[in-house]
Amino acid sequence: MGDPPPYLQLQQIHKRFGKTVALENISLDVQAGEFLFLLGPSGCGKTTLLRIIAGLEEPTSGRIVQAGRDVTRLPASHRDFGIVFQSYALFPNLTVADNIAYGLKNQKLPKAQIAARVQELLRLVGLQGLDRRYPAQLSGGQQQRVALARALALSPGLLLLDEPLSALDARVRANLRGEITALQRRLGVTAIMVSHDQEEALTMADRIVVMDHGRIVQIGAPLEIYQHPATPFVADFVGQMNFLPGLVSGEGVGVFRTGPFALRVQGWQNHLPPGSEVMLAVRPEELRIEREHTGLGNVLLTEVRSVEFMGPHYRLLLHYRRHNDEQQPVSLIVHLPRHATMHHDLRVGAAVPVHAPADALRVFRLPPGAAS
């Protein structure tokens, strides 16, 4: 019978605020039980998209189908979702229990049933015994758990989270990441979370939607996005990336030159005429420092600019010149495990050979007109 139909379908969503275009042609399918991330820089339209999915904002055009039902024109109160905001948005004059029960009470359920459900939800988010407290008497992390419990109270088919962790400090944030993911898996609820934190997205998501300027740039599993970023923007936004300006070399398919160095890229199929300008990209942790310049392929001879201790590793800032008189040398960042530093001379100004493995290099064609 084929794949089950997606739980949520967004079709050609456009959104304008007056003259500003907030979203442009967003089409997206979300599978039931999936944890999807909307990731992108500030102002790229993540919140707007989430609010459109919720019905809190109407799209200028487009279509939304949720659980087989066209909900495009329905206001939020007629849809099926729970929502958590960065500000928690807990009602300050209601206790934790009353906050969680807020939607349940409106359903005119029997009192005992409501109380039981509230207890169940409190257990779910690990806040047993705090039901008589007011939000102001809780820590930020606890407040966000209450918000989560409240969003789940009506057992919605869809859970929406708008940067729920960004107001919390680092340690609490790390704990809650794991808890939210575990909870989502356990309940099997379809979830969409907005974030501009790539690490959060990489650790929590089933799939990531990378957005920029109101458009979707790439959709994929975390590993796929990290390893095969579709554009330099994605490469730079998700994880760190070194960009080396290069030219297609005539020495064979998949060979490029950056200054005096030749770099072979594995799996490069595209036939560009020799001399075409490209951007070569490689992640800092994929680069390796060689003990000495062996003259083998894929090695760049660089000079040390600075060394920073980062805890688990050192961050080396290196550079090399493409011509002897180049004003702005090409910079390069390398992450070096702590124990590996003892074998190398890393004083500022020291010459260091760097190996860029052929299977770690990516090539981005420059958009027309971008060549400098």
Place this chain on the structure above:
Amino acid sequence: MTMRTAEERTLLLPHGRVRPVVTAEEWLRRLLLLLVVGFLLVGVLLPLVPLVARSLSDPEGRFVGPENYVRYFSSPGLVSSFVNSLTIATATTLLAVGLAFGYAWAIARTCMPGKGLFRAIALLPLFAPPLALAIGLVYLFGNKGLVTTGFFGFFERTLGLPLAYNIHLYGINGIILGELLYCFPQAFLILMVAASLADARLYEASMALKASPLRTFWVVTLPGMRYGLISAIFVCFTLAFTDFGVPKVVGGNFNVLATDIYKQVIGQQNFVMGATISILLLAPTGIAFVIDRIAQRRQMAVLTSRSVPLRPRPHRLIDTIALVYCSLIAAAILIVIGAVVYASFVDVWPYRLGLTLRHYDFRHVGGGGWAAYTNSLWMSFYSAFFGVTIVFLGAYIIEKSRTWPPLRHFAYFLSMISVALPGLVIGIAYIFFFNPKSWTIAGFAIPNPFAFLYGTMAILVLANIVHFYTVSFMTATTALKQIDSEFESVSASMRVPFYRTFARITLPLSLPAVAEIAMYLFVNSMVTVSAVIFLYSPQLRLASVAIVHMDEAGDTAAAAAMSVLIIAACLIARLVYTVVVHQLNRRTQAWRLP
């Protein structure tokens, strides 16, 4: 399973603009918005139409263009009133804003003792009708005043010193003094807020740069209070330019626009000229209003980052100067109000100084006596109750809903402009709008659906609510803005109707603001004269109007007694407010921020 029904397939067709379904809840919001807009149209905007029309017509109702204005400006007597009003307003504004600036600065930025007391005294005139302040001046500086007669000749008799001093109260001196007392607390309130908003970091930076205190004042203090100053100037100018009470009592032969309107309408029944002068009264306040709005919009941009509140540091000399300065001003306010209270108990001023309660027996004077007082209490109560309901619902629907944006903006606009309408203008406009049994529009007679309101309590309440709408509205809007805007979103996601969230969350969180608005409406309805003097009916006399009539008839002691009653009612309202807010704070302590 994956087969799509025909219906689903048609739904899949891409369609154009998305038009959300209008739910019953949305209709309810629309209805609420329409009611608010309707109220503001009838209360604020529409009554101005016949006012403008009248000023452009002859007494028979024929259109004559600007003829009335030409006539006004070619009558030297009338033009001098216009100039007089401008003079009074300018002088009062300079004095009131200048003095209040120093007073507010002393309270906010020095370590002098007794700040709470000084604050309370500065606000005291807010609880008295401007008429009462003028009567206090009469008892001090009038022909038989305490100062004019040298304490009734006391100094002359005992010390042989001619310490009597006549300031020639009746005329420009008296008006400016009275308006100063009337405007001072208003300017003080605004400047106090501005002075408290100061950012300590700016002062620290200035100190680190070793700037002299004087330079710090010019470079940091003044710019920081710029918008507060503009607002205070706008408020004082408008109040002094349009006030009726003070010139009525101590104006003598010095005519101003406000008293001219009263004479034209009440004295000569010349409604056309009354309308014309009203428009002239409106013009400068309208301009001041526009300037203030532009300035306040700028301020929004400035006040984005969070500032660190400034803690004043003790400084012997400055604190002493501040204390002396504030004591002098506070004493002046207390003496004027004290004079009213004292005079209301004195048997025959200044001949028999024994104390008596006979002036509180209003049976032998005009004005309506105790019945008028009771009417005023009820009117103020209704204004507070219905006013706070309408104001708060209006602010709520404008601030917290997404219904019909253009109409919401229009409602906001109407809510903001009422502050530019002087009470006298509201009063006259209401006569033209509510009194006729039918309106004549382009030759057609249309029955007036609101005519039944004329001469009732309802029109008095309406006039008061409209007169004091803007300040109340801004209080409500500020309170609502402090409530997380996502509460409505969260409630919708839980399918809780908006009115339940309003009742359960929004309203309880706003109760202090609600109490403040109700208190403000009550007090101002109690003390105001200008709007209601044209609208009360002989069956429904009012306390503040009674003061005018008693004073006109020479029953100054009775007028003082009525003033004291009004002040007492206002102070009690204020006390109730304080207790209510205190109780609220105690009850809600658990959920407010620790």
